[in-house]
Amino acid sequence: METPNQNIKPVTTKINEKGNIEIGGCDLVDVAKKHGTPLYIYCEKTIREMAKAYKDAFSSYKKTHFMFASKAFMTKAIVQILSCEGFGFDTVSGGEMYTVKSVLGDLKTCLLNGNNKSEEELNMAIDNNIRLISVDNFLELAMLNRIAKSKNKTVDILLRITPGIECHTHKYIQTGHLDSKFGFDLTQLDEAIESIVEDYKNLNLKGLHAHIGSQIFETKVYYDEVKIMLGEFKRIYDKFGIKLTEMNLGGGLGINYTINDRAPSVYEIAKQIIDSIDKYTEEYNLEKPTICIEPGRSIVGTAGVTLYKVGTSKTIPISNKKYVAVDGGMADNPRPSLYQAVYEAEVVNKRDKNKKEKITIAGRYCESGDILINDVELPELNSNDLLCIYDTGAYGYSMSSNYNRTLKPAVVLLNNGSAKEIVKRQTYNQLVENDMLL
Numbered sequence: 147m148e149t150p151n152q153n154i155k156p157v158t159t160k161i162n163e164k165g166n167i168e169i170g171g172c173d174l175v176d177v178a179k180k181h182g183t184p185l186y187i188y189c190e191k192t193i194r195e196m197a198k199a200y201k202d203a204f205s206s207y208k209k210t211h212f213m214f215a216s217k218a219f220m221t222k223a224i225v226q227i228l229s230c231e232g233f234g235f236d237t238v239s240g241g242e243m244y245t246v247k248s249v250l251g252d253l254k255t256c257l258l259n260g261n262n263k264s265e266e267e268l269n270m271a272i273d274n275n276i277r278l279i280s281v282d283n284f285l286e287l288a289m290l291n292r293i294a295k296s297k298n299k300t301v302d303i304l305l306r307i308t309p310g311i312e313c314h315t316h317k318y319i320q321t322g323h324l325d326s327k328f329g330f331d332l333t334q335l336d337e338a339i340e341s342i343v344e345d346y347k348n349l350n351l352k353g354l355h356a357h358i359g360s361q362i363f364e365t366k367v368y369y370d371e372v373k374i375m376l377g378e379f380k381r382i383y384d385k386f387g388i389k390l391t392e393m394n395l396g397g398g399l400g401i402n403y404t405i406n407d408r409a410p411s412v413y414e415i416a417k418q419i420i421d422s423i424d425k426y427t428e429e430y431n432l433e434k435p436t437i438c439i440e441p442g443r444s445i446v447g448t449a450g451v452t453l454y455k456v457g458t459s460k461t462i463p464i465s466n467k468k469y470v471a472v473d474g475g476m477a478d479n480p481r482p483s484l485y486q487a488v489y490e491a492e493v494v495n496k497r498d499k500n501k502k503e504k505i506t507i508a509g510r511y512c513e514s515g516d517i518l519i520n521d522v523e524l525p526e527l528n529s530n531d532l533l534c535i536y537d538t539g540a541y542g543y544s545m546s547s548n549y550n551r552t553l554k555p556a557v558v559l560l561n562n563g564s565a566k567e568i569v570k571r572q573t574y575n576q577l578v579e580n581d582m583l584l
């Protein structure tokens with residue numbers, strides 16, 4: 147069965163009777179008129195369908211928790227939508243925890259993870275009854291135990307490990323291989339467990355956590371990840387007599403950014419995970435653990451598109467290469483300049499198939515590398531035309547900046563013909579409000 151991450155466009159996308167692109171029953175020309183550009187747009191139905199697909203795909207494995215990886219896109223409204231779908235939240239900072247808490251009142255459905263958590267963040271997590279903390283290193287073990295002890299509390303923890311799996315994905319977003327800044331190397335695991343058993347009485351070790359990469363297209367890596375993790379469960383039981391009960395497999399499922407991409411469906415990765423659990427719990431004589439899946443990109447990536455207004459254009463005389471500039475770029479979407487991410491785009495307001503031309507879509511920022519899409523075929527663009535770049539829902543808004551002192555765009559959620567602003571456009575006042583004169 148196909149799942150929305152395998153589409154380029156949000157599930158409600160169509161061309162309406164005016165010839166304009168419509169998402170969630172809303173004409174994007176009208177949405178741009180009302181909310182301005184650049185504009186982040188999310189299709190609520192796509193987010194919910196993807197969340198439901200995860201639940202359905204794992205429905206035969208009852209002990210599954212889903213935690214949305216907040217780093218992909220975190221706002222109060224996304225907390226409302228995904229908590230309503232039964233998801234918890236994988237958080238990595240005080241800001242992400244604060245956002246969840248401001249909606250839900252506590253952090254009982256959350257996990258805190260990260261390679262350099264501050265004392266303040268650990269305090270915040272414990273004080274708000276976080277479900278689990280994924281401990282990344284020896285220093286953190288000692289610090290967390292000290293904080294928990296001072297509060298007279300016992301904290302449930304996972305140990306983040308690097309299982310040594312290399313995914314065929316962009317090198318900047320691989321996190322599970324052996325040379326990684328995240329987690330304990332498998333050769334350090336026993337020392338970490340010994341310290342918990344002997345010295346850290348305020349920590350309760352529940353299980354292991356790994357994340358083997360992002361934008362993953364291969365399904366077998368999940369089978370191998372489970373095999374390695376359960377191998378460690380068995381080894382730890384044999385050596386320490388500790389029965390681990392929780393296995394967090396991270397996120398990573400890819401999405402189709404271009405027509406050449408072939409992301410698997412959620413059902414395909416669920417099958418690999420469940421098959422591997424069945425095989426290795428039986429082979430190692432283990433009880434089936436609670437599992438946790440932490441998707442980010444695949445939940446919100448396809449649901450999000452960015453709307454831009456076309457401005458100037460320039461043709462290089464010697465090569466005839468044409469640049470068309472839009473009113474956004476690397477500050478609202480750093481992915482192309484950061485790791486050469488590739489996208490598909492469409493013109494929102496015209497469908498003139500005859501007059502296509504090859505152009506490069508340039509951002510408005512003062513960096514030559516601020517190019518959103520290289521060499522894309524589109525109908526001839528004029529200033530004030532509207533351009534829609536698909537699949538910008540993950541790691542766009544959340545990685546945005548105020549580079550060149552530009553304002554962060556608004557975020558609008560589209561559903562059933564209604565366009566609801568879920569994040570307001572920043573104002574110049576907000577831009578300078580923390581600046582102090584000498």
Ligand SMILES: Cc1ncc(COP(=O)(O)O)c(C=O)c1O
Pocket residue numbers: 215218236259321356357359360361396397398399440441442443444540
């Ligand atoms: C620990 C962890 N879990 C989950 C994710 C989410 O990954 P993705 O957005 O590829 O699903 C990440 C992303 O870096 C991560 O580091």
